[in-house]
Amino acid sequence: MKFKTTALSLALAFAATTGFSAGPFEKTECIAPAKPGGGFDLTCKLAQSALMDSKVIADPMRVTYMPGGIGAVAYNSVIAQRPGENNTIVAYSSGSLLNLAQGKFGRYSENDVRWLAVIGADFGAVIVSDSSPFKSLKDVLAAVKADPTKVVFGAGGTVGSQDWMKAALTAKAAGVDPKAMRFVAFEGGGEAMTALQGGHVHVYSGDASEAMQQQKAGTKIRVLAVMADKRLPGDLASIPTAKEQGVDIVWPIVRGFYMGPKVSDADFNAWSTAFKKMMDTPAYDKLRAERGLFPFDLVGAEADAHAKKQVTGYHKLIQEFGLAVAK
Template sequence: MIVKTSRPAARLAALVLPLAALAGMGTAAQADDWTPTSAIEFIAPANPGGGWDTLVRTTSRVIQEEGLADQNFAAINVPGGGGAVAWAQIARDTGNPHKLFATSPPIILVPLAGTSQYDHTNFTPIARLITDYSIVLVPRDSEYQDLNDLFDAIRENASLSVGGGSAPGSMDHISIAGVASAAGLEAADVNYIAFSGGGEAMTNLMGGHVEAVITGAGEAAGQLGPDSEVRALGVSAPERLGGPLADIPTYQEQGIDYTFDIWRGVMGTPDMPEEAVAYYEELFAQMLETDGWADARDQLGWIDAYQNSEEFGAFLDEQKEEFSEVLSELGLIR
């Protein structure tokens, strides 16, 4: 059966369909055209000097120098609880598109250890940016020449301590416990001392309050050199890094079959609007392509490891499963 359409009705349909399409395009355009209307609070959930702080200040500087955003990215330090204090504040700011924070494994490890009620599922993933590795540092005049020297000393004297800039059961603790276990110690034998950030950990190392410090290789890169007051015993990478870290042996080179990688990225407030997420993930993707970023990345010993919001969210879920198993094996889940 053939249905005839009157000419007026056909003309009306011809008008209605394009108008509907234009309306849809307008909505998409509004989402694509979203930009911040005020300065962005970019939070490092620790004191100055640590990995989060380095990421926040480096990315903010590159974005500004490369002219990638009209609004300023204001670096703000909110220390305490291995990140928990900052996360509690950010969690109360639901939907705010002008607040971001640097993140890394503690966003999963700290809640698993029972010291934060907020984990990655309470926030909005924006992008994973880089991978870094752990590095073990001692004072320049330390008697320990390599990792095995340090662990031998710990075997003989359980009171010897290793400091780190993350909470008990979090990233630095897991990293040093893991390499110690691979070296033949019990994970619990490591007397780990938690400080509020990498900067405080380094201050206590130089003050003689801990035997060694475990921290991010990238944040330590600027402190190493011929005239440095610290030496590195080893790095958790699968192979030697470049730049100022090229001479640091890996754990595996010292007969300890263990690696640990510290990814770092950016997250936003709970339920951040989709158009804001799209803006930020594209902004950080553009940043990674700039010469300014390449220079900073190489100087800090970082490795690009970009994931967009969706990919980063799935990655975080996988990390939670893996870390849950590790923490259970080490007896660090409360």
Template sequence: MRALSLIMAVVAVACAGCGGASGTEDAAGADRPVGPVTMVVPFAAGGGSDIAGRAVADGLVSVTPGLNISVDNREGGQGAVGYSYLLGKAGSPQYLLATETSLLSLPASVDVAFSHRSFTPIFKVGEDFTLLVARPDSPITSCADAVEQARHRRVLAAISGAMGPDAVVFSQMRATTGADIDTVPYEGGGESMAAVLGGQVELASLNPSEVIGQLRAGELKALCVFADQRYTYPELADIPTSVEQGVGVVFAQFRGVIAPGELNPQAREFWVQAARRFADSPAYREYVASEFLQARPAFGEQFGAYLAATQGPVEQVVSR
């Protein structure tokens, strides 16, 4: 309850005065962006959301002559500050936000002023399965071992956001195994990484793109991937799945891009078409491969339908 109260307090401060559509400086109601565009990242620099936001911003620029996008990290409230900021930009085509599963899990668990329907869905970039990692000297040797040890002693795990995708994963683990691994929320994958490397926590839930360098260097070891099939990428193919180890937790978070609500239909179409061009480009394929994503793009209303279909399962897990 204390974590929820802190999130609500931070959001209230950040959103003061941003309840309605923004002023003319944000081009509210315009049929396309004019001048610099801002990609909001609702988490700290260095994590998976930050990597995704910067890659998509660069990709959209590469396929749209004259477009200029800068990245603005607005972390806080476990992602809610960034979403609340975008909420105040209603109607403006000058803003995008690098979104992921916290768009669904936050409204399901915290009293925030937004849901996924508050925004304009533009582009689902792909899907990302989480790895459970530990330092090489950790006595925990597998995902199943983490479950077993958590039944007999306190095990701490770092997660990105108290109500984000990593929290969903550990909630599923508690529901399916009864093992209660204590989670410590951080503002992004970079902070979670530092916590496990520094020994403040024993485990961390991180995306492959966030942790591949440390795995290659031997600074961390992967205990499992929370999936029902192994990754086919050579660097990850030897990591066993949670299902293989008898832990029935499978969860893919999405990565995508949303725009403010109440967009002019022509502005929405501008961004959807830009996203389609990016998805057809070598830059998209390079990004997906470099971040070890599952390439499952969806655009506009199709992405909105995906969000609506995914909302229920996420709410069921978070509300347990």
């Protein structure tokens, strides 16, 4: 027993001195920074399927849920406690970048992680329950204009979040000050969708792709409008845009992944290459389309530059809405 213990100690010491570590594609993990059922969950599960199909990973990627602060808990945890994990990726969206721009992730900024990849684009959507009296976006606007206290918006985010911005733009289109609208914040899209079903909120300002997935799963909801320049293809082709209904609101959403700040260049580049290989396959196009996402592929340095550019743009939007920035 003593020999075995000594041998193990020597092996561990050798590994430490030689820099030996597990490969980046062993025991992989994707962190979804919310509870199951929302956009982060969708993003992780897309990577989980596509990386297996393209044979980048041999074993299924584990999906871990880390809700809190609409991404802040996961962001801080990875930077402070897991900065060098070469087999861990974290889902993010434009909403994550918006929160960063508002200082909602604490003392860390967009420069404190390694932005790995953008794997597709989504668009905002105005969603109601199947039993809702609202049959079109114009119905919602008319009700909000008549009495903003009688229409409750719900979304996976607090005031100033991406989903709040979509609700605020909808209220503004009705001629109502966004500060006067009734808004309930949830931890993620899954909770907001449940509240919509229960009648606790009347309108969910969510994302087109997650709405499509919920409908496929049998959730009784109706999408009144998508916030895109033109109608989206596939399963969403029958849904009119907000523009078609006389409301000039366009809200694109990117979905992607970041890694910890101390992941080595070699491992980061290996992941970048893997994502590029994955997204270049026809099989990936099919998987992405099934989840309601649309082509928008960036990896490595391009993905990093895009994330930082978006944060800069959101700083301007925050000023326009007069939102406070956390210190």
